[in-house]
Amino acid sequence: MNNILSNRIRQGYRTVEFPSDNIQLPEAYRGRPILNPNASDEDVQKVASLCPADAINPDERTLDMGKCLFCGKCQSIKQNFIRFTRDYRMFVLKREDLIIKDTLKEPDTSSLKTIKKLFGKSVYMREVCAGGCNACDADINVLNTPVYDLSRFGIKFVASPRHADGLVVTGPITKNMELALMKTYDATPSPKFVVAVGTCAISGGIFRENEEVVGGVDKILPVDLYIPGCPPHPFTNLYAFVKFFK
Amino acid sequence: MGLLKIENGVAVNIEDIPLLTFDEFKDKILKFTKTGYVVQHFAVPCYGIKGDTTNNKNNNENNNKNKTSYKIYTVLRNDGGLYVISTIVGNSYESLSQYDIKFHMFEREIAEQFGIVPKNHPWLKPVRYHKNYTGNPDVFGNDYTMPIPGNYPFYEVEGEEIHQVAVGPVHAGIIEPGHFRFNCIGETILNLEIQHGYQHRGIEKQLITCKKKILPPLIESVAGDTVIGNSICFSEAIEGLCDYVANEPLLNYRRLLLEIERIANHIGTLGGLAGDVGYLPTASYYGRIRGDFLNMFVFICGNRFGRSSVQPFGVPFKLSDSHIVELIRRFEKLKKEVIDVGNLMLDNPEVLGRFDYTGMVDTETAKLIGLVGPAGRASGIEYDVRKSFSKAKNIYDRGIELVVRKDGAVSSRAKTYFYETLDSIEFCMGLLKVSDLKINSNNNSSNNNGNSKKLEEITLKPNSFIITMEEAWRGELSHCIITDENGNIIRYKIKDPSFHNWTALELAVRNEGIYDFPLCNKSFNLSYCGFDL
Ligand code: SF4
Ligand code: SF4
Numbered sequence: 001m002n003n004i005l006s007n008r009i010r011q012g013y014r015t016v017e018f019p020s021d022n023i024q025l026p027e028a029y030r031g032r033p034i035l036n037p038n039a040s041d042e043d044v045q046k047v048a049s050l051c052p053a054d055a056i057n058p059d060e061r062t063l064d065m066g067k068c069l070f071c072g073k074c075q076s077i078k079q080n081f082i083r084f085t086r087d088y089r090m091f092v093l094k095r096e097d098l099i100i101k102d103t104l105k106e107p108d109t110s111s112l113k114t115i116k117k118l119f120g121k122s123v124y125m126r127e128v129c130a131g132g133c134n135a136c137d138a139d140i141n142v143l144n145t146p147v148y149d150l151s152r153f154g155i156k157f158v159a160s161p162r163h164a165d166g167l168v169v170t171g172p173i174t175k176n177m178e179l180a181l182m183k184t185y186d187a188t189p190s191p192k193f194v195v196a197v198g199t200c201a202i203s204g205g206i207f208r209e210n211e212e213v214v215g216g217v218d219k220i221l222p223v224d225l226y227i228p229g230c231p232p233h234p235f236t237n238l239y240a241f242v243k244f245f246k
Numbered sequence: 247m248g249l250l251k252i253e254n255g256v257a258v259n260i261e262d263i264p265l266l267t268f269d270e271f272k273d274k275i276l277k278f279t280k281t282g283y284v285v286q287h288f289a290v291p292c293y294g295i296k297g298d299t300t301n302n303k304n305n306n307e308n309n310n311k312n313k314t315s316y317k318i319y320t321v322l323r324n325d326g327g328l329y330v331i332s333t334i335v336g337n338s339y340e341s342l343s344q345y346d347i348k349f350h351m352f353e354r355e356i357a358e359q360f361g362i363v364p365k366n367h368p369w370l371k372p373v374r375y376h377k378n379y380t381g382n383p384d385v386f387g388n389d390y391t392m393p394i395p396g397n398y399p400f401y402e403v404e405g406e407e408i409h410q411v412a413v414g415p416v417h418a419g420i421i422e423p424g425h426f427r428f429n430c431i432g433e434t435i436l437n438l439e440i441q442h443g444y445q446h447r448g449i450e451k452q453l454i455t456c457k458k459k460i461l462p463p464l465i466e467s468v469a470g471d472t473v474i475g476n477s478i479c480f481s482e483a484i485e486g487l488c489d490y491v492a493n494e495p496l497l498n499y500r501r502l503l504l505e506i507e508r509i510a511n512h513i514g515t516l517g518g519l520a521g522d523v524g525y526l527p528t529a530s531y532y533g534r535i536r537g538d539f540l541n542m543f544v545f546i547c548g549n550r551f552g553r554s555s556v557q558p559f560g561v562p563f564k565l566s567d568s569h570i571v572e573l574i575r576r577f578e579k580l581k582k583e584v585i586d587v588g589n590l591m592l593d594n595p596e597v598l599g600r601f602d603y604t605g606m607v608d609t610e611t612a613k614l615i616g617l618v619g620p621a622g623r624a625s626g627i628e629y630d631v632r633k634s635f636s637k638a639k640n641i642y643d644r645g646i647e648l649v650v651r652k653d654g655a656v657s658s659r660a661k662t663y664f665y666e667t668l669d670s671i672e673f674c675m676g677l678l679k680v681s682d683l684k685i686n687s688n689n690n691s692s693n694n695n696g697n698s699k700k701l702e703e704i705t706l707k708p709n710s711f712i713i714t715m716e717e718a719w720r721g722e723l724s725h726c727i728i729t730d731e732n733g734n735i736i737r738y739k740i741k742d743p744s745f746h747n748w749t750a751l752e753l754a755v756r757n758e759g760i761y762d763f764p765l766c767n768k769s770f771n772l773s774y775c776g777f778d779l
Contacts, residue, residue, distance in 0.1 A: 004527055007590055010583075014534055026541075028548035028563065052459045069463050071554045072547075076562055127420045131447050134422055134775050135470025135551045138514075141420040145533035159418035176375055177423055177444045179393035180415045206463055212376060212448035230463075231470070233550065234537075 030084035039081035066098040066202035091240035122154040126164035132171030136198035136231040166193035172204040173214035193224040249329040257712040271333035282324035287352035338363040375443035403429040422774035445778035453738035469776035475718030477556035479725040484558040487706040505670040508719040510539035512663040528591040601657035605754040605766035619721015624662040625654030631717035645673035706733040742776030
């Protein structure tokens with residue numbers, strides 16, 4: 001018992017103040033990308049052909065953040081088209097807003113009056129993993145650790161869809177999970193919402209052309225919130241949830 | 247002698263691999279597996295898997311000629327080394343599983359992938375629920391236009407008091423999907439049957455058809471918690487197929503990352519075990535400490551799971567001196583916390599009351615099914631790839647001990663995780679303090695005439711077979727690549743340690759209370775996506 005107490009004291013208080021301007025992610029972290037509209041065609045082409053996710057449309061000179069893996073490969077060559085900031089704050093309400101010409105603009109969430117009114121004080125979510133690599137799920141799960149402490153915002157993950165107000169979905173939706181996902185959705189009482197977390201859930205990611213997957217949540221369900229990343233940093237998720245519901 | 251001795255990460259010519267008649271093949275490997283183990287056992291159609299797709303002019307001709315013949319490659323291991331052997335089969339062959347249970351999952355996989363029937367397989371059923379690659383009649387009689395998983399006659403125990411419990415695919419927690427079917431009497435589990443496939447996204451098929459530039463992120467997405475393990479196996483396979491020899495700094499760097507991955511996951515497992523018995527101090531502190539280790543990855547490569555940090559021919563992210571100093575500082579601080587918080591749990595009689603004698607897998611059973619990794623070592627199997635086949639064995643021999651226990655209970659697995667974690671922390675600190683981690687350029691090639699190599703531009707050795715292995719945190723992870731006469735990859739086989747170990751969970755929970763299932767499950771902490779591919 002003494003041990004437990006002395007350890008408790010040594011552990012101290014670990015929860016990070018949020019939202020806060022003091023959160024600094026390491027230099028190597030790749031957050032919100034910025035495109036340079038004046039980059040040479042050659043640079044745009046170079047990046048487009050090297051990008052494993054085919055996230056760049058060289059004709060439109062756009063980047064689809066719903067396909068980008070944030071892998072940093074484009075940062076390993078000399079080019080002037082795309083660079084990554086350390087800003088973890090990324091989310092959108094409409095799929096097309098993830099296709100950027102310069103950078104991601106933060107959506108105005110004040111228009112989400114119903115969502116905020118219904119769920120702003122307390123919201124329960126059910127997470128469904130549908131074919132991802134488990135990293136997205138793992139980084140959603142850590143929101144329950146003392147560092148992120150999601151529940152202080154009245155947001156909680158629950159075991160049953162019947163207790164939930166909405167779903168959080170990860171993975172490209174394998175054909176083998178499609179039915180289970182739809183059943184889980186149907187079991188969630190209305191009004192409800194759907195959040196797509198991670199490149200796979202948004203666009204199918206690198207699996208999108210495989211016949212074994214559906215290729216993104218919004219192919220079969222209406223999505224209300226998209227959080228990009230492979231996987232999104234826990235702070236990215238936290239920020240999006242807080243902005244969306246609060 | 248009919249078996250070709252090979253080495254981890256060294257390519258051999260396909261023609262050098264002994265090709266035996268099925269009967270000889272069967273006798274050879276069944277004799278071997280009396281004391282040895284199966285690393286890989288998979289099929290390749292003689293006409294290549296790409297089948298109806300492009301880039302093979304003689305395709306049609308070959309297609310018609312050889313549609314019914316398949317080569318089966320088997321990689322075996324024992325204390326003496328690693329061996330490969332092969333045979334050719336038609337649309338069916340005599341099952342090996344009826345003689346040695348280690349083959350049961352492999353044979354089911356072959357049946358599912360190519361429509362080849364292992365005759366007299368003791369329990370032939372799907373592995374991942376997908377239509378086969380060949381267009382042969384489905385072995386299981388499934389119609390894959392229908393949503394299939396779970397649509398399968400599960401094993402049933404009969405009797406008045408017997409009841410079934412169905413769990414999943416959507417589980418209560420934030421975890422991956424899978425289906426568990428229990429037959430219970432009262433609270434006691436008589437039988438558990440596990441059915442996977444919900445995470446199946448067609449990776450093995452994609453690996454041979456996709457562009458080379460997609461390979462690294464695809465490999466990283468096999469299992470998000472084993473990014474480094476899979477990337478090492480992939481990188482060493484590609485390097486082996488180019489005769490590229492990784493130098494010591496590169497090996498050091500990769501193993502540093504691999505050990506961080508192990509530490510983070512082991513701590514996550516221990517935290518999960520604490521949570522499952524309601525011991526909250528360790529659950530929450532370890533939850534946070536796991537994050538501190540993952541954040542080392544962010545510090546090194548910008549991603550919490552180490553994505554993009556391990557690639558063939560070099561490293562994209564360099565470790566500067568200040569990185570090293572900072573990492574040592576973090577390790578020193580965390581080491582103390584890891585020890586304190588772990589002991590808190592493992593000294594607690596209430597916790598041990600739940601852990602001890604729960605979910606036992608005895609040594610004999612472990613050997614029978616070929617259990618690997620920390621779960622295997624907790625059951626008395628003295629096998630760790632780091633101490634045997636690893637490319638970095640020399641480096642590991644300087645710091646890593648073989649942690650073996652014997653009971654095979656939840657407590658043995660927990661202690662194995664704990665002591666391995668401590669071992670790995672020491673090892674990492676040693677590496678950071680004294681070893682050479684200075685990798686010069688982006689595409690390091692100091693031992694390759696100074697020509698930098700790029701994955702997109704290289705040609706792999708033609709007609710070759712290579713296997714790579716490493717001790718990922720769950721155990722023996724292995725990749726196998728076979729190339730055709732032009733150096734194109736015609737087969738890429740991945741075997742996650744979970745492929746062996748899920749069976750152990752089924753056995754471990756027999757006669758346990760169903761309330762102990764989460765605990766037993768967590769103590770193995772197996773992969774769904776790494777299994778389902
Ligand atoms: S970071 Fe995004 S844009 Fe850059 S190469 Fe990777 S996937 Fe493509
Ligand atoms: S988006 Fe990336 S991290 Fe998330 S499930 Fe897909 S591959 Fe894994």
